[in-house]
Amino acid sequence: MTARFHALQPGARLSDRVAAELEDAIRSGRLQAGERLPTEAALAAQFAVSRTVVREAVSRLKSLGLVHARQGSGVYVREAGIAPLAFDSRHAVFKAAVIQVVEVRRALEAEAAALAAQRRTAAGLRRIHKVAQALEQAVAAGGDGAREDVALHRCIAEAARNPFLLDTLQYLSRFLQGATRVTRANEAWRTDFARQVRQEHARIVRAIEAGDAAAARRAAHTHMDNAIARIEQAAPAFWQQQGQVLASALVDEVKTGLVLKQ
Structure with a gap:
């Protein structure tokens, strides 16, 4: 060896x-x-x-x-063979896959947040706050918070109390989690990105707590729009390092489960 x-x-x-x-x-x-x-x-x-x-x-x-x-x-x-595709080509494929999954999240999670605002219970709100706190602690400890981020959005969907919505999210979970790992890793590269995400999550939670469905839907939709914008702004160094490793696994999942329309 x-x-x-x-x-x-x-x-x-x-x-x-x-x-x-x-x-x-x-x-x-x-x-x-x-x-x-x-x-x-x-x-x-x-x-x-x-x-x-x-x-x-x-x-x-x-x-x-x-x-x-x-x-x-x-x-x-494996045998090295011919060198991989040029970086720009891989970059485009990886970025497209992540953005497409976030677009799906935008449609589902905006509605989940609105329903959660209408149907939340005291117990559901306590769970949301507990997971949101766990996310903050994970990031403060040096982690990317991807698992806790997924858990937070899952709690919001549970607060919506729609089993069909939950089943849909569960079915798509392997794609949603893969995309979240990429977006969280990218956001960890820049303090301004990390700050934006904390603020966006806080706005969603506040709207749900206030029972304001329109504001919750708007906040969740904006959160996903901004996630796409942050991926668009990701540094080339990110794609060459963590982004390449994380997104390649997502692309592989998508190729086996869905047809990407470029």
């Missing part, structure tokens, strides 16, 4: 960082084509992370076509 890895320090989403470290080892030649990756247990020990984190990271490498699994043998580095 030619490549050795070191424990990661707390910060951004660990699986993204593990995937980026492994990808760099492959592209730099420290991990050669045909070479077997260390086992999950070995990588988890080297990076000082859980095996679940390693599994997620390796899954992203598979979606990038950098490694493949051999039944009963392990995971191996």
Whole structure:
């Protein structure tokens, strides 16, 4: 084994960082084509992370076509072959996929917020506030808050008390969560983006709490519009690093489950 890895320090989403470290080892030649990756247990020990984190990271490498699994043998580095598509082409595909999913979220979550404002209960509001606080704590601790962000929007949908809406969101959850991971990672790159998101979430929650359906719908719709604008403004460096790893997994999901209309 030619490549050795070191424990990661707390910060951004660990699986993204593990995937980026492994990808760099492959592209730099420290991990050669045909070479077997260390086992999950070995990588988890080297990076000082859980095996679940390693599994997620390796899954992203598979979606990038950098490694493949051999039944009963392990995971191996693929032949490098011809260089990948130019960055601008990958960038366009990744950005389009994320924006298209956010457009779906905009339609569903604006209505969910409006219904939540009309139908919220004291217990539902307490859950929304609790999850919103958990989101703030996750970001303050150095995380991207993606899981907590999804949970917040899920609580709002639950407050709408429409089982068909919940079922639709559950059906689309793999796409919605993938897009959220990309948008949250991008927003973590800039303090102004992060501040905007906090303010937008606060406006949605206030409107729901006040029982103002029109304001809640408007706030949720604006939140998604702004999420698209922030993706449009994402720095090239973001797409070259976290964005590429995160969005490639989403694109792979979309290709297997939906037809993207470019």
